[in-house]
Amino acid sequence: MQNITILGSTGSIGVSTLDVLALHPDRYAVYALTAHTRIQQLAQQCAQFKPQVAVVGNADSAKELSRLLLAKGLTTEVTYGEQALCDVASASGCDTVMAAIVGAAGLASSLAAAHAGKKILLANKEALVMSGQLFIDAVRSSGATLLPIDSEHNAVFQCLPESYQRDPAAMGVVKILLTASGGPFLHRSVETLDTVTPAEAVAHPTWVMGRKISVDSATMMNKGLEVIEAHWLFGAPASQIDVVIHPQSVIHSMVSYIDGSVLAQLGNPDMRTPIAYALAYPERIASGVVPLDLTAIGQLQFTKPDLNRFPCLKLAYDALLAGGSAATVLNAANEVAVEAFLNGKVGFRMIDQLIARTMDKLPVSDVTDINSLLEQDQLARSAVRAFIS
Numbered sequence: 001m002q003n004i005t006i007l008g009s010t011g012s013i014g015v016s017t018l019d020v021l022a023l024h025p026d027r028y029a030v031y032a033l034t035a036h037t038r039i040q041q042l043a044q045q046c047a048q049f050k051p052q053v054a055v056v057g058n059a060d061s062a063k064e065l066s067r068l069l070l071a072k073g074l075t076t077e078v079t080y081g082e083q084a085l086c087d088v089a090s091a092s093g094c095d096t097v098m099a100a101i102v103g104a105a106g107l108a109s110s111l112a113a114a115h116a117g118k119k120i121l122l123a124n125k126e127a128l129v130m131s132g133q134l135f136i137d138a139v140r141s142s143g144a145t146l147l148p149i150d151s152e153h154n155a156v157f158q159c160l161p162e163s164y165q166r167d168p169a170a171m172g173v174v175k176i177l178l179t180a181s182g183g184p185f186l187h188r189s190v191e192t193l194d195t196v197t198p199a200e201a202v203a204h205p206t207w208v209m210g211r212k213i214s215v216d217s218a219t220m221m222n223k224g225l226e227v228i229e230a231h232w233l234f235g236a237p238a239s240q241i242d243v244v245i246h247p248q249s250v251i252h253s254m255v256s257y258i259d260g261s262v263l264a265q266l267g268n269p270d271m272r273t274p275i276a277y278a279l280a281y282p283e284r285i286a287s288g289v290v291p292l293d294l295t296a297i298g299q300l301q302f303t304k305p306d307l308n309r310f311p312c313l314k315l316a317y318d319a320l321l322a323g324g325s326a327a328t329v330l331n332a333a334n335e336v337a338v339e340a341f342l343n344g345k346v347g348f349r350m351i352d353q354l355i356a357r358t359m360d361k362l363p364v365s366d367v368t369d370i371n372s373l374l375e376q377d378q379l380a381r382s383a384v385r386a387f388i389s
């Protein structure tokens with residue numbers, strides 16, 4: 001029996017994870033569930049999965065959840081705040097942590113799981129992008145297991161030999177090829193991009209996801225963050241990580257080897273496949289995903305990304321090459337700019353301009369500990385807010 005904490009259980013990844021767990025009650029028990037604002041939904045999840053602990057954002061939400069749980073006759077312990085998230089991520093009662101909070105809000109709890117030597121199923125790519133080497137060091141020194149949930153990285157992981165140790169050359173790996181759908185604006189005229197609405201930006205052609213990652217997919221910052229994520233997970237330099245536009249989202253990514261072989265992982269675009277793979281690794285379990293019907297799809301297409309259309313992708317490569325605090329700044333600036341776009345404060349094309357101006361403004365510095373990291377994160381957020389106002 002594996003005992004699981006799901007950080008962000010009310011989100012898109014959290015719900016997909018619970019879907020898979022519900023298929024295998026003999027293998028998995030839920031230790032803790034966490035949510036930020038959707039308290040009713042969390043109460044329903046508690047009724048179905050009977051966690052020992054539930055964590056919410058603040059004292060008022062905790063009161064509301066306690067009242068709902070009491071009415072259902074449940075004895076789940078209710079706690080709140082960031083320390084409580086870290087506690088359920090590192091508790092001795094939990095073996096596996098699904099890190100599925102969106103953005104920097106998930107950093108502390110993901111890191112707590114890493115320091116505690118847990119099996120970490122990492123969906124929260126922003127945590128790894130912003131903390132990089134610190135995260136990898138925490139995983140190494142505690143003996144934690146880090147398994148990627150992001151579909152591309154999960155695909156790459158499946159295409160690498162089991163003995164792979166963050167060293168491409170040692171295993172004859174020449175390139176990591178990350179596929180990208182291109183998002184909703186792949187063919188829209190660049191001149192009209194500034195008039196797109198948040199509703200248009202979050203309407204992804206092939207995946208159903210949370211709002212922030214959906215906007216990231218529309219700007220292709222999502223792929224940029226994934227390039228940095230791939231660097232940390234697989235130890236490949238920027239020059240060995242390529243992005244290929246593949247609108248069907250059937251090939252989830254590929255690994256190109258020195259002998260000319262290219263291995264790919266295919267499947268329907270449904271996050272329950274990578275979630276099930278990481279949960280049961282190295283075994284395979286049913287995920288509830290419908291089988292892939294290749295003849296119904298008919299054609300798979302591939303093109304190069306256009307960096308004029310998607311400047312965020314270039315900004316992410318620039319940040320990876322710059323090293324130090326650059327990816328932390330990139331991530332923080334992106335989070336603030338995307339939120340401003342979703343709240344109608346700035347146009348779509350302002351997202352990349354705000355990030356570029358912030359990266360120009362803040363000199364790259366060394367990130368040696370969590371405090372210098374958080375300082376860079378805050379400096380970047382303040383800079384973007386100042387530009388916006």
Ligand code: NAD
Binds near residue numbers: 013035
């Ligand atoms: P979502 O918006 O649907 O859910 C986010 C979850 O985080 C919710 O449970 C919410 O309660 C919680 N949360 C939000 N702000 C919080 C805060 N300040 N403190 C504590 N908890 C907070 O997002 P999602 O689409 O499920 O994405 C989650 C993560 O997984 C992101 O990092 C995303 O990039 C990554 N990811 C998602 C997908 C996908 O298909 N949705 C695919 C790959 C990677």
Ligand code: MG
Binds near residue numbers: 151
């Ligand atoms: Mg992805």
